[in-house]
Amino acid sequence: MTLDVLYFAWLRERIGLPKERIETHAQTVSALIDELRTREDRYALAFSDLDAVRVAVDQELCDLDAPITNAREVAFFPPMTGG
Amino acid sequence: MQIRVQKHAFDYGAECERFAAARQDVGAVVTFCGIVRAPQDDILYRMEIEHYPGMTERALTDIAQTASQRWGLLDCLVIHRFGPLVPGDRIMMVATASRHRADAFAAADFLMDYLKSRAPFWKKEFTSDGAEWVAAKDSDESALKRW
Numbered sequence: 001m002t003l004d005v006l007y008f009a010w011l012r013e014r015i016g017l018p019k020e021r022i023e024t025h026a027q028t029v030s031a032l033i034d035e036l037r038t039r040e041d042r043y044a045l046a047f048s049d050l051d052a053v054r055v056a057v058d059q060e061l062c063d064l065d066a067p068i069t070n071a072r073e074v075a076f077f078p079p080m081t082g083g
Numbered sequence: 084m085q086i087r088v089q090k091h092a093f094d095y096g097a098e099c100e101r102f103a104a105a106r107q108d109v110g111a112v113v114t115f116c117g118i119v120r121a122p123q124d125d126i127l128y129r130m131e132i133e134h135y136p137g138m139t140e141r142a143l144t145d146i147a148q149t150a151s152q153r154w155g156l157l158d159c160l161v162i163h164r165f166g167p168l169v170p171g172d173r174i175m176m177v178a179t180a181s182r183h184r185a186d187a188f189a190a191a192d193f194l195m196d197y198l199k200s201r202a203p204f205w206k207k208e209f210t211s212d213g214a215e216w217v218a219a220k221d222s223d224e225s226a227l228k229r230w
Binding site (some may be wrong): 006008009010012056059061075077078079080081082083 | 117133135137138141163174175195198199200201202203204205206207216217218219223224
């Protein structure tokens with residue numbers, strides 16, 4: 001499955017890119033994170049504290065155990081600070 | 084209902100005036116403006132606001148629709164900026180219009196609580212102490228429980 005993965009704020013800075021297209025068989029957000037963590041240290045560092053990470057699947061906020069089987073876009077970011 | 088996510092500045096006075104003058108069935112308008120605050124202990128050179136194009140507009144629309152339905156708003160406006168800002172700049176505004184004031188006040192309060200922690204914006208401050216992402220406050224999250 002081809003998936004666009006987006007990173008914002010300090011996740012973008014730690015990983016070093018705003019967006020990438022990946023091939024994955026991950027069925028859930030958690031499985032995708034596990035897969036990304038094993039890639040390189042910068043991913044492991046970015047995902048070292050999951051309490052500080054929020055996720056959106058196809059632009060909807062989701063829990064880390066959310067399925068991504070039909071997703072086109074998954075975004076990772078810290079808690080939002082709007083207003 | 085109008086949602087605007089933009090890099091350029093907006094004219095707060097003109098927006099309020101246009102919003103308040105738009106309809107004759109409105110009896111109350113409440114407006115709020117968020118401003119970049121200069122810190123007391125160090126110097127804030129600038130703030131950079133990042134957002135998630137696409138999701139930002141969707142999230143703001145969802146929040147505004149929820150407020151409009153819950154308080155029967157006659158009109159609602161949300162403007163939120165992104166990009167570089169300096170102290171004194173207006174970051175964002177909301178305006179709510181209803182027949183009576185209680186609904187307009189409550190809806191504006193609700194909009195602000197949800198915009199704080201459910202709209203995908205992130206702020207980075209560049210101060211005399213260095214650059215740092217603004218952390219979300221626990222109180223922002225607990226504020227949602229009021230509603």
